[in-house]
Amino acid sequence: MLVKKGIRTMGVNIEKVFGEHVFDDAVMKVRLPKSDFDRVKTLVHEGGEITEDLADVVAQAMKEWALEKGATHFTHVFQPYVISVGAEKHDSFSSIPVDGEIENTFTGKELLMGEPDASSFPSGGLRATCGARGYTAWDITSPVYIKEDTLCIPTAFCSYTGESLDTKTPLLKAMHAVSKQGVRLMRLFGNEETKRIYSYVGPEQEYFLVDKEKYMKRPDLIYSGRTLFGAMPPKGQEMDDQYFGSISPRVKAFMEDLDVKLWKLGITAKTEHCEVAPGQHEIAPIFAISNVALDNNLLVMDLLKKTAREHGMICLLHEKPFDGINGSGKHNNWSLTTDDGINLFKPGKEPENNKLFQLVLACTMAAVDTHAVLLRLAASNTGNDHRLGANEAPPAIISMYLGDQVGDVVDQIIKNGKATSSLSSGEIDFGIKKLPKLEKDPTDRNRTSPFAFTGNRFEFRMVASSNSIGDVNTVLNAMMAEQFEKAVEVLEGAEDFDKAVEEYTAKLMREHSRIIFNGNGYSDEWPIEAEKRGLPNCKSIVDAIPALTSESTIEMYKNCKVLSERELQAREEILFEQYAGVRNIEALTMVDIANKMLIPTAVKYTGKLADTILAVKEAGVEPTVQTELLAEVTDKLNEMKDATKALAEITEKAANAGDVQAVANAYKDDVMAAMAALRKPADELEVIMPKSMWPMPTYGDLLFEL
Incomplete structure (x- = not known):
């Protein structure tokens, strides 16, 4: 029904x-x-x-x-x-x-x-x-x-x-590469049954819902997918009452409709809940093979938008549709499993004795460390620049979280060459007889880590909410194929295989230990520590795009037969052009809204204030408040007019800055600064002007009225 x-x-x-x-x-x-x-x-x-x-x-x-x-x-x-x-x-x-x-x-x-x-x-x-x-x-x-x-x-x-x-063709090639090299690795460990290695993905999709009628009165949402103007309401997300809160009847009806549509399409919509920010929600499926998960996530995004419209709402998939509250991501839960049921990321009951797991983990550390910037790029788009490192999403610095148990095993291997023990998970006792005792997971969860081990998989939390998951899983599978192949080349023909595995595992873990960070990724100290470790910190996608044509990327994709150098150069150009194109639309939209809506509204308000001042004076009273308000509005109006003109000029100049990389950098550095300069007086005017006169629905209207 x-x-x-x-x-x-x-x-x-x-x-x-x-x-x-x-x-x-x-x-x-x-x-x-x-x-x-x-x-x-x-x-x-x-x-x-x-x-x-x-x-x-x-x-x-x-x-x-x-x-x-x-x-x-x-x-x-x-x-x-x-x-x-x-x-x-x-x-x-x-x-x-x-x-x-x-x-x-x-x-x-x-x-x-x-x-x-x-x-x-x-x-x-x-x-x-x-x-x-x-x-x-x-x-x-x-x-x-x-x-x-x-x-x-x-x-x-x-x-x-x-x-x-x-995005699919490279993914299919990378999946084939990791399967081929993974099977070779399994053979070295005496497994003759495994025929294929499958990469599985469970993408958790975050999104916002807003009322359709209000959305249609916001040109910035229509043209760019995010609010380019808007002052914060008195209440945001600071009370944490939205997270996992009761779902409103209107949103619940939408979710039920969406579930049925997805189930009919064979998509295992499993989990749905309210997210941290007001108006924000999440839906998560059960794991599927990576290319199927890619197709399914495309359908999920498509049906989110179409079903929302049927319910008089608009689904916003932009990474940062509202300034001042959390944006949306897409957590990419990724694992590697053999066709005979062996999860390569499962430590088992005795991870200190699981040599295959230890080697696969070491390969993962090497892969993430080697291709950190490429991973950051694959997970990102223009909108994600507003989230990463903003204490609402993982920092732009790539690191790995391993948790207590696995982290301790790695520490032992780095220090002693092998592990001899592992921490037990234990249990949780509420101290109330009527409640059950719960077995603890062997590892905690670290929501500040971009690449966190969560028991039998890695959760890559950096992925942009509106992005295809194709690129990021192409990188994940290709980088593992590369490391598996290197491991096979070293271990194949070893006289003492067990000793060779131990030595190679320890070597990789020692060489790439800098990538492990189990602390608070939101802390002010972490970027300083990361810089000391030599970890890259690409604060914008523009800074990460050149990783596509780096020597390490070209070599990896060439060896894995995923993408040619020419294809990589083309994708680099596309991403620079896309960044500039998105920012150009945003800038022109701001100029359009300022000239056609905000400035005329402010002018009209100053006229009303001027009339009021004259009327009050005629009544024999000094219009102190009205005069001060008129001066304040006029100052901000003048500032907004100057900023609008400056943004138009800077945008035109940026579009002619040179080659595609130079243009992208001009938009990142100059146009973004000019956009912020225009938004400031506009948002300040919104706060002091009558709500009845403001020409667009406010954040309060959009976020709290579903």
């Missing part, structure tokens, strides 16, 4: 609706001949070439199933680089009419390959405007589904010349 605005769902049975819009194993098993079903399963789990004859059989079954579900069109869904909302080109099933009659058709070729325009998406010079041809290729490992009467086929996207133009 779908939820309408203001109406609650009546007990939806998740077991009955889950996956009903997905062409999954259960559907294929019924609709495909057994031999073809087995061939598809083999391709999904072991890889291989998808032949056109098999594609024809699958396409026919897909078409019949889709038509029964009411679908009229099909589309290849792909994710162009830096465009996290995804892209689609819809084609109907209809064929060419013959004798006035038409049939529904869908061929294997149409399933396998699409041909969207590749000239208008960001390409960083890989494609000229006149070179429009691009290709999408069916990702057989990610389920096909029906959304809004359309059969949606997850695909990879490349240019006519073969370069990757999306």
Whole structure:
């Protein structure tokens, strides 16, 4: 049952609706001949070439199933680089009419390959405007589904010349690389059963909800996704009463509707709650294989926005839609697991004796330390610059948190060459007989750490809320593939394997111990300590972008066959252009709002004050307060007018600063400062002017009225 605005769902049975819009194993098993079903399963789990004859059989079954579900069109869904909302080109099933009659058709070729325009998406010079041809290729490992009467086929996207133009293709290549090198490592440890290593991801998605009518009166939200003006209301998040608080009926109805839609698409929406800031919420799924998690998160973001509109609200995915309160991130919970059920990040009951875990952990330390800036970049976008290091999100400094138990094991290895004991987790006793005793986890959680070990996985908390999770998981998998390969090269053929593992593990941990930090990442002391350790602190994405073409990145991606140097150079250019483009829109929006809304409103108010002053004087009373207020408003009005003119001039100058990197830096340094200079008097005017005259809904209106 779908939820309408203001109406609650009546007990939806998740077991009955889950996956009903997905062409999954259960559907294929019924609709495909057994031999073809087995061939598809083999391709999904072991890889291989998808032949056109098999594609024809699958396409026919897909078409019949889709038509029964009411679908009229099909589309290849792909994710162009830096465009996290995804892209689609819809084609109907209809064929060419013959004798006035038409049939529904869908061929294997149409399933396998699409041909969207590749000239208008960001390409960083890989494609000229006149070179429009691009290709999408069916990702057989990610389920096909029906959304809004359309059969949606997850695909990879490349240019006519073969370069990757999306976020999925590099991820699939990185997943293959970590699997290949991980299996080699398992063989050294005597495991002959493991055939593949899977990377799993559980992305926790944060977002804001605001009333749609109020949103439509905020041009800054419409054009840029964040408020470019706005004074804090008397109450913000300082009382912590929003976090895990009671969910309002209107938001609860939205969440219930969203859950049902996601369940029908086979997405395991598991957890939802109010977040720290007013109006902020979070939704989290159960883990999925990385490329499937990528496709699912795209759907989650899409349905968050569409479902919110159905309930008279707008979902804001921007990392910092409101100044002065917490912004939104996307915690990327990541793990590596073998196809025979071994979690490589699980310490086990005796982590001091788990040599495989210790080596994998050492490889992770080396990987994170070596590619710290690349990780910071992959997790970021322009909006994330407003969050990182602001005591609401992890600092921009990459470090690893290991917790007490694993941290102690690492300390022993660094000091003594091996570990001989481990700390017990213990239990929690509330001291009340009617309450159970709880077994403690072997590690605490550190919300100030960007890369925290949480028991059997790492939680990368730095990822931007509106970003695709493709880039960050490409880096995570590629960097582990690189380190696994290095470990295999060292350990292969060792006369005393156990001793060699111990020595190599200790070597890596000692060389990369600087990356471990278990303290408070929000403290003033940490950046100072990090600088002493030599850890990079890229406060803006602009400073991190050059990591894409660093020698270490080029070498890693080349060896893993993930991205070529040319592709990396193109992505570097795209990111510089995107940063400048976002800031340009924000700056022009501020100028537009100031000139058309705020300045005219302030002028009108000064006119009213002037009339009032004259009227009070005529009544024989000295208008002291009115005169002081008029002077104050006039001063801020003049300041705002000057700042508006300056911002327009500085923005135009920045756009012509030179090459793409110079332009991006000009927007970062000069335009951002000019934007802040304009916002200051505008926000001060909002505080002293009558609410009835202010031309836009305030923070109080947006944050506390759902």
